[in-house]
Amino acid sequence: xxxxxxxxxxxxxxxxxxxxFLFITIATIFLSSSVNNILVVSSxxxxxxxxxxxxxxxxxxxxxxxxxxVKEWLDDGAEDVKEYGNISMIALSDQKxxxxxxxKKKKYDTGGTSIYLAAAGMDYCKxxxxxxxxxxxxxGEAAMTRDAMERxxxxxxxxxxxxxxxxxxxxxxxxxxxxAAFGSDMSGMNRILVSEEDYETFRKDEKAENIxxxxxxxxxxxxxxxxxxxxxxxxxxxxxxxxxxxxIYSFDMIMAALLILIGICLILIALLVLRFTLVxxxxxxxxxxxxxxxxxxxxxAVKKVYLLKYLVLxxxxxxxxxxxSIPVSxxxxxxxxxxxxxxxxxxxxxxxFICSGCIVLLVMLFCYTSTGKLDKISAISAIRxxxxxxxxxxxxGIRLNRRGKMSVPMFLGLNxxxxxxxxxxxxxxxxxxxxxxxxxxxxxxxxxxxxxxxxKFALDPDSAVYVRRIGNAGEGNYRYKDDLLKGMQxxxxxxxxxxxxxxxxxxxxxxxxxxxxxxxxxQKLLMLQNLGPNNDYLLYDKGKAPRLENEIALSxxxxxxxxxxxGDWVDVNIGGKAEKFIITGTYTDYMQMxxxxxxxxxxxxxxxxxxxxxxxxxxxxTDMTQKxxxxxxxxxxxxxxxxxxxxxxxQNVGGIQDSLAKLLLPMTGLLCAIIMLITAxxxxxxxxxxxxxxxxxxxxxxxxxxxxxxxxxxxVWVVLLSMIAAVPMSLLSNRFMLRPIFAIMGANVKIQVVxxxxxxxxxxxxxxxxxxxxxxxxxxxxxxxxxxxxxxx
Numbered sequence: 001x002x003x004x005x006x007x008x009x010x011x012x013x014x015x016x017x018x019x020x021f022l023f024i025t026i027a028t029i030f031l032s033s034s035v036n037n038i039l040v041v042s043s044x045x046x047x048x049x050x051x052x053x054x055x056x057x058x059x060x061x062x063x064x065x066x067x068x069x070v071k072e073w074l075d076d077g078a079e080d081v082k083e084y085g086n087i088s089m090i091a092l093s094d095q096k097x098x099x100x101x102x103x104k105k106k107k108y109d110t111g112g113t114s115i116y117l118a119a120a121g122m123d124y125c126k127x128x129x130x131x132x133x134x135x136x137x138x139x140g141e142a143a144m145t146r147d148a149m150e151r152x153x154x155x156x157x158x159x160x161x162x163x164x165x166x167x168x169x170x171x172x173x174x175x176x177x178x179x180a181a182f183g184s185d186m187s188g189m190n191r192i193l194v195s196e197e198d199y200e201t202f203r204k205d206e207k208a209e210n211i212x213x214x215x216x217x218x219x220x221x222x223x224x225x226x227x228x229x230x231x232x233x234x235x236x237x238x239x240x241x242x243x244x245x246x247x248i249y250s251f252d253m254i255m256a257a258l259l260i261l262i263g264i265c266l267i268l269i270a271l272l273v274l275r276f277t278l279v280x281x282x283x284x285x286x287x288x289x290x291x292x293x294x295x296x297x298x299x300x301a302v303k304k305v306y307l308l309k310y311l312v313l314x315x316x317x318x319x320x321x322x323x324x325s326i327p328v329s330x331x332x333x334x335x336x337x338x339x340x341x342x343x344x345x346x347x348x349x350x351x352x353f354i355c356s357g358c359i360v361l362l363v364m365l366f367c368y369t370s371t372g373k374l375d376k377i378s379a380i381s382a383i384r385x386x387x388x389x390x391x392x393x394x395x396x397g398i399r400l401n402r403r404g405k406m407s408v409p410m411f412l413g414l415n416x417x418x419x420x421x422x423x424x425x426x427x428x429x430x431x432x433x434x435x436x437x438x439x440x441x442x443x444x445x446x447x448x449x450x451x452x453x454x455x456k457f458a459l460d461p462d463s464a465v466y467v468r469r470i471g472n473a474g475e476g477n478y479r480y481k482d483d484l485l486k487g488m489q490x491x492x493x494x495x496x497x498x499x500x501x502x503x504x505x506x507x508x509x510x511x512x513x514x515x516x517x518x519x520x521x522x523q524k525l526l527m528l529q530n531l532g533p534n535n536d537y538l539l540y541d542k543g544k545a546p547r548l549e550n551e552i553a554l555s556x557x558x559x560x561x562x563x564x565x566x567g568d569w570v571d572v573n574i575g576g577k578a579e580k581f582i583i584t585g586t587y588t589d590y591m592q593m594x595x596x597x598x599x600x601x602x603x604x605x606x607x608x609x610x611x612x613x614x615x616x617x618x619x620x621x622t623d624m625t626q627k628x629x630x631x632x633x634x635x636x637x638x639x640x641x642x643x644x645x646x647x648x649x650x651q652n653v654g655g656i657q658d659s660l661a662k663l664l665l666p667m668t669g670l671l672c673a674i675i676m677l678i679t680a681x682x683x684x685x686x687x688x689x690x691x692x693x694x695x696x697x698x699x700x701x702x703x704x705x706x707x708x709x710x711x712x713x714x715x716v717w718v719v720l721l722s723m724i725a726a727v728p729m730s731l732l733s734n735r736f737m738l739r740p741i742f743a744i745m746g747a748n749v750k751i752q753v754v755x756x757x758x759x760x761x762x763x764x765x766x767x768x769x770x771x772x773x774x775x776x777x778x779x780x781x782x783x784x785x786x787x788x789x790x791x792x793x
Contacts, residue, residue, distance in 0.1 A: 019681040020277060021317045026674065027270035028321025028359050032352040033329040034264065039351060045246045048340045052126045052180035054245055055084070055215035057224055060237045062609070063210050070214060070233060078227060084216040085124050089191070090117040090164060090202055091209040093477045094469040094641065097192070099152050100159035100170065107638060108160070109151045112468065112651045113190040114612055116182070116211060117162065119199035124215035125181040127193060132341045135177055137195040142171040144192055145183050149176055162192070165207030169198060178341055184248050187240075209477065211237075229513050229524060234576060237611055238511040238524055247593055247744065249340065265437055269430045273678055274310075274363055276426040278370045280685045282306065289374060303371045307364065314363045322356040409706055413714030417721070424718050430678055431722035431770075432729055434671050438762045439730045439753075441660045441667065443738060446752040448657045452539075454645045456589045456747045457652060458507060458528055458614060460537040461645055464622050465629045466615040467491070467504075468641040477612070481605050484508055484613055485531060491616075491640070498636050500620060505532025507614035510605065513573040514554075514597065516564060525558060526592040526611070527572075529599040534617050538598065541748075542566060543585030546600040552581035557594040557746055559586055575607030590652065594746015615648060653745075672766055676773035683711065683777035687784075694781060695788035708778040715774045719767050723759070730758065 061070065067086075074084050092115040098105035120127070120137045127135050127143070135143055142160060149155070158173050171194060177183075182191040194202075202208060218224045221241045228239060282289070292302050329352065406414075417424055447453060454461040470487045471478060478484045488504045495502050508531065511524040530538075538545065543566045546553050552572065559565065566586060571578040588594060599605070622629055626644035633642045650657055687694070697707055734751040742749045 016681060016684055017313060019677050020313055022677060023270050023273060024314055024317025025321040028318045028356050029325045029328055031359060032322060032325035032355040035355050036329045036351045044340055045249050048180050049242055049245060051341055053124050054180050054242055055124050056218045056221045056242045057216045058240045059214040061212040062235045062237055064212055066233055066235045067212055073231060080218045080220045080224065082217045084214055087118065087122050087124060087213040087215065089211045089213060091211050091477060092117055093471055096163045098161040099154060100161055105161055111151050112648060113188055116189060116191050117202060118191050118193055119196045120193045121196060127177045127179045128341060130176050130178065137193060139195050139197045140171060141174040142192055142194050143175050143177040144173055145179055145190060146176045148190055164202045165205035167202055167205040181245060187248050244593060265433050269433060271366065272426045272429060275366050275370055278367055280689065284688055299375050302374055306371055307367055310367045311364060314360050318356040318359050322352055325352050409709035410713050412710045413717050416714050417717050427682055427718050428722045431719055432726045434675050434766060435723060435726035435763050436729050436733055438668060438671060439758045440733060441664050442758055443734055443751050443753055445657055445660050446754050447749060448649060448653065449646060450752045452749055453649055455537065455539055456749060457649060458589060458591055459645060459648065460534055460617050463617040464620045465618045465626050465633060466643045466648060467618055468615050470640050479609050481508055488616060502618050502620035503533050505530055505534035505617040508610045509612060509614055510608055511611050514570055516568060516570045525595060525597050527597045527599050529605060530601050534619055535601055540585040540587045546584050546598065549600060549602045550581055551584045551600050553585040553587065553598040554583055555594055555596050556586045556588050588747040590745050590747050668762060668765060672769040675766055676769045679770045679773035680777045683774050687780050691784055691788040694784050695786050699786045699789060704782050707781050711778045712771060712774050715770060719770055723763050
């Protein structure tokens with residue numbers, strides 16, 4: 001008997017059942033793949049660091065003059081050092097690397113990173129091919145990161161030219177590689193690997209700029225770095241901890257987090273819709289339930305009919321969803337594994353299986369709790385469709401006689417919502433979640449394109465253009481302030497000869513030891529100093545910019561970690577001497593993960609060796625945009641690296657903006673399709689429930705189109721109310737979801753909202769989809785006959 005009832009019921013409501021099946025399938029796909037990826041992604045960075053043997057602390061030293069002294073300290077003086085090793089590298093200037101196309105050498109695009117040459121086969125900071133296998137290179141071969149190859153449009157088999165002093169080689173790029181320590185553009189460093197034989201040839205050149213990287217394994221990295229900073233090692237350039245490397249990859253996790261968030265929201269929507277559908281279906285079949293109770297069926301026997309139906313639907317949907325979730329899991333992992341080695345998501349097949357089983361249990365639990373209403377309904381009230389015919393409360397709503405200018409369909413749609421708000425609550429929640437979901441990537445993209453984001457990278461958004469790598473072929477990397485100033489003066493003169501009247505402001509940066517009363521900061525701080533006329537664009541949250549020679553500004557993160565305050569005096573080691581400075585202001589930015597300082601331009605730093613220099617600000621009068629001017633200057637001065645502000649921001653956040661922009665349209669399409677499915681399902685159920693009312697309207701002269709307008713306008717009202725409710729929800733998501741994500745990298749930014757996009761265009765697209773689905777679903781109105789008036793109590 002149950003089989004016959006089930007078969008008849010599934011065939012009778014084919015449209016509704018197909019939509020339910022699709023929704024359960026979608027929910028299973030997203031739940032299974034999202035939870036699988038949560039497990040994979042959450043451990044991905046740590047797994048990648050361990051797999052690559054990234055040490056707890058990397059110490060970068062210039063040359064080998066203090067190599068033995070540092071090793072002696074590591075062996076005898078340093079505490080909690082478990083083991084250490086060293087890696088030799090050579091610093092390369094941009095002019096020393098070229099790629100060869102059609103027999104011609106062309107400028108190599110660094111993407112704003114410093115380039116280092118290293119030999120394959122190291123024991124720490126290992127590199128791997130794109131399949132995660134150990135990398136080995138033959139003589140004459142080179143390996144590069146995927147980002148570096150894509151920037152320069154290189155493929156396996158292409159040639160690059162590397163010169164160190166008088167040694168020059170043409171090498172074949174044999175493969176791409178994954179490099180945990182130098183693979184992300186946000187680290188500001190990039191490695192090119194060659195064979196050990198070729199590296200030794202380069203290293204022996206007398207003009208090779210050797211960099212020694214000591215790789216230290218310790219359980220107490222903070223204490224170790226503090227102890228290291230208290231030593232008098234003059235050739236130590238910087239230290240980078242494993243936690244900093246992990247943080248560098250945090251922006252790569254935004255995509256994974258966004259996909260997981262979408263999955264969770266869709267699961268919530270699916271459960272709301274399933275419960276709504278079940279309750280609607282039971283109310284529609286109250287009469288059959290009453291008859292079954294009247295002839296002696298017990299409550300559980302009646303419930304079994306519904307439980308069996310949904311068990312079949314859910315089982316079929318979860319099986320289809322489980323099968324589809326396996327490739328989807330792999331695709332989602334691939335989208336965030338561009339620069340990392342991640343565990344294969346197929347190895348967590350049991351997660352997909354358990355999640356599918358949980359969906360079956362969860363939906364069946366929903367079904368069982370929702371059918372609890374049947375226990376309280378008598379046979380007589382069930383036969384009367386659950387109604388007694390009595391109503392003691394006054395319905396709230398609007399009156400037609402007071403709305404003379406409102407059309408009848410408009411009035412009916414609005415009055416339905418006001419008098420039966422709970423009936424449309426599921427739709428409103430669903431639409432709200434969808435609207436908020438679409439605002440998250442939009443607001444993220446707009447924030448990354450904002451002026452404030454540019455300033456957080458110590459750049460002036462009002463500058464005409466920016467330039468890096470201005471050294472001539474024979475100069476090598478600039479290491480001192482005077483060298484940079486001479487280079488800037490030369491570029492200024494060259495631009496003047498070409499008709500560009502520009503002022504240049506250079507931003508060298510140093511890694512300096514900062515202490516207070518003998519207490520050293522956790523690491524050498526990155527100190528920026530503006531050299532030139534443009535010094536007033538930087539923002540300060542508290543205090544003011546340093547103006548005098550003995551003033552300094554430190555980031556909020558530095559003050560918080562060291563428990564320092566504005567007005568405190570600190571000692572800064574400059575040129576081997578401790579100089580006293582007073583802290584005048586604090587700020588947040590993205591330089592060195594928010595751990596930075598700003599020096600007064602008047603401070604004489606000629607004796608201190610620069611770590612490097614940041615982008616040079618070029619200020620001049622022009623009617624062109626930054627992008628157009630950068631394009632023209634690349635033609636006039638092809639040996640220099642010209643950029644606009646947005647390109648620099650993109651380089652330093654790992655290209656997340658491009659990924660989000662590519663995701664935006666597919667995500668909008670997916671949400672639109674899901675909302676259309678929900679709308680079609682709900683509208684079909686509304687029509688089934690309102691057959692009697694529709695039949696009565698037809699009997700008094702309402703045409704099919706007029707009735708359909710009522711249904712369509714009612715859905716429009718639901719959408720408009722949902723959009724209004726979504727505005728505060730969107731603002732809350734900005735504050736509690738997006739701001740913390742941006743703050744991970746060290747700075748507090750204001751989330752940018754473009755109203756015409758967030759509250760106009762994209763919700764409008766979703767509204768058009770909802771209206772289209774409603775028009776499609778209301779086609780059933782034509783099939784309702786006047787005799788259906790018998791359904792009205």
